Amino acid sequence: MIGHGFMGAAHSQGWRVAPRFFDLPATVEMAVVVGRSEESTRAAAQKWGWAEAATDWREVIARDDIDIVDIVTPGDSHAEIAIAALEAGTHVMCEKPLANTVAEAEAMTAAAERAAARGVRSMVGFTYRRVPAATFARDLVAAGRIGEVRQVRAEYLQDWLSDADAPLTWRLQKERAGSGALGDIGAHAIDLTEFITGEHVTRISGVLETLVAERPLLGEGIGLSGTASAERGAVTVDDLALFTGRLEKGALASFEASRFRTGRKNALRIEISGSAGALAFDLERMNELEFYDATAPETELGFRRILVTEHDHPYLSAWWPTGHMLGYEHGFSHQVVDFVTAIADGSQPHPSFAEGLHVQRVLDAVEQSAAQGSAWLDVG
Ligand code: SOE
Numbered sequence: 001m002i003g004h005g006f007m008g009a010a011h012s013q014g015w016r017v018a019p020r021f022f023d024l025p026a027t028v029e030m031a032v033v034v035g036r037s038e039e040s041t042r043a044a045a046q047k048w049g050w051a052e053a054a055t056d057w058r059e060v061i062a063r064d065d066i067d068i069v070d071i072v073t074p075g076d077s078h079a080e081i082a083i084a085a086l087e088a089g090t091h092v093m094c095e096k097p098l099a100n101t102v103a104e105a106e107a108m109t110a111a112a113e114r115a116a117a118r119g120v121r122s123m124v125g126f127t128y129r130r131v132p133a134a135t136f137a138r139d140l141v142a143a144g145r146i147g148e149v150r151q152v153r154a155e156y157l158q159d160w161l162s163d164a165d166a167p168l169t170w171r172l173q174k175e176r177a178g179s180g181a182l183g184d185i186g187a188h189a190i191d192l193t194e195f196i197t198g199e200h201v202t203r204i205s206g207v208l209e210t211l212v213a214e215r216p217l218l219g220e221g222i223g224l225s226g227t228a229s230a231e232r233g234a235v236t237v238d239d240l241a242l243f244t245g246r247l248e249k250g251a252l253a254s255f256e257a258s259r260f261r262t263g264r265k266n267a268l269r270i271e272i273s274g275s276a277g278a279l280a281f282d283l284e285r286m287n288e289l290e291f292y293d294a295t296a297p298e299t300e301l302g303f304r305r306i307l308v309t310e311h312d313h314p315y316l317s318a319w320w321p322t323g324h325m326l327g328y329e330h331g332f333s334h335q336v337v338d339f340v341t342a343i344a345d346g347s348q349p350h351p352s353f354a355e356g357l358h359v360q361r362v363l364d365a366v367e368q369s370a371a372q373g374s375a376w377l378d379v380g
Helices: 006-021 038-048 057-061 075-087 102-116 132-142 181-197 330-345 353-371
Strands: 032-034 052-054 068-071 091-095 122-125 149-157 201-209 214-218 228-234 240-247 252-258 267-274 277-282 288-293 304-307
Touching: 006 038, 006 091, 006 330, 032 038, 032 057, 038 052, 052 057, 057 075, 068 075, 075 091, 075 102, 091 330, 102 122, 102 353, 122 330, 122 353, 132 181, 132 267, 132 277, 132 288, 149 181, 181 201, 181 240, 181 252, 181 267, 181 277, 181 353, 201 353, 240 353
Parallel strands: 032 052, 068 091, 091 122, 149 252
Antiparallel strands: 149 267, 201 240, 214 228, 240 252, 267 277, 277 288, 288 304
């Protein structure tokens, strides 16, 4: 695993726990964690259970005993590491968004396609697809339970920047993160919409806004848990993105990604209205799915809450007795299960780099549209 911030912790947990609850078709050994600082990487290895710590990712991917590389670094190093790892013949899991630019994502996808011809697999970490209620929503749509998709509302709302003195972490720097709320959390809303509806976003009109233009630089720590220093610097990404998309079969989808929605902590929500019913998912209530069956007798109409905790729901039979809940971390185990299974089967895991590239093109189209007064643009 390369990187050891917040996502490093989440992915480590996935690698450690998945083989203990699921019957995987291969043995997983947590070999090496790689980071810039020897001291903090060693501490991460010890804490999360990696056998070794290292500071040079090039040396690590060249080793014969490394089969999988998991990239959890900021976006500015995804392309370089992923392409080198694929060329070295290791399977690659890469955190979302796939890259910082469309050009990088294209190069990564080309490398992934060359590698796939040699049986080398790659996947993007859009983990929320693997929250059982979200996967189940996809199954219901695919089974025609809401009919034809007519309208979608997708939003990912957080509030960790609503404090104007929250520090300027790498997520607020364009050269490191690519974009702001748009790519960090809007990308999840796009992926989840496409995953559940089974349709691509084909056209976009959007607007971006930076509400706090300057913030204290990061003092101690890294990422979301870092502290503020006395110096200040410019925020170079959006804080908030609003966009409207056209789906393949014609439905309109509205999207919102914001880190300024006071009181909303991790509210990835999607509501899909169809000709025969509707669905609503909210990550803050991640074990539930709201379902409206428009074909029910008129006197019985109404959204009902399905508790997605039965063994027949996706991924659930490996966990607790029926009726018991899962949390944020379980999606990372499910991601490991699906990735390792695809590697063993010799099949293409999803979302592929090509799917990650498509999301990157949607993000890029939103930025271009915003720069052109919210013009409607085709997604490349
Ligand atoms: C921070 O906004 C963040 O950790 C994102 O980077 C993740 O992708 C999302 O899952 C939760 O919020």
